[in-house]
Amino acid sequence: MTPQERELLQSLEASVGQYKKVVSRNTFISWLWTQSKILKIVKVLLIFFHRVEIIEHHGQYYRLRVPRKEGKTIGYLLGMLQSIKEKVFIADF
Numbered sequence: 835m836t837p838q839e840r841e842l843l844q845s846l847e848a849s850v851g852q853y854k855k856v857v858s859r860n861t862f863i864s865w866l867w868t869q870s871k872i873l874k875i876v877k878v879l880l881i882f883f884h885r886v887e888i889i890e891h892h893g894q895y896y897r898l899r900v901p902r903k904e905g906k907t908i909g910y911l912l913g914m915l916q917s918i919k920e921k922v923f924i925a926d927f
Contacts, residue, residue: 838873838877839873842869842873868893868894871922871923872888872891872896874921874922875896875898875918875922875924876888876898878918878922879898879900882900882903882914883900883901883903884901885900885901886898886899886900887899887900894925912927915927
C-alpha cells in the first residue's frame with residue numbers, strides 16, 4: 835500500500851467515525867473504485883508535472899489543475915490524457 839493510499843484510508847476512517855452514517859455496500863464499493871481511479875490519474879500526471887490539485891469533485895466528476903510546463907502546450911496535455919484514457923477509465927475530458 836502506498837503512502838497516498840494509506841492516507842486516503844486513514845482519512846476515510848476518520849470521516850466514518852465523525853459522521854457515523856451507514857452507506858450501502860454498493861455505494862461504498864463505487865466510491866472506493868472511483869477513488870482508486872483518480873489516484874491512478876494523479877500518479878500519472880505527477881510523472882509529467884510536479885503538482886496536481888483536485889479543485890473540485892462531485893461523484894465521478896473531477897476537476898484537476900496542473901501547473902504550466904514550459905514548452906508544453908494544451909495539445910500536449912490532451913494528447914497525453916487521450917493516450918491513457920482507457921487505462922485509467924477516463925470517460926471524457
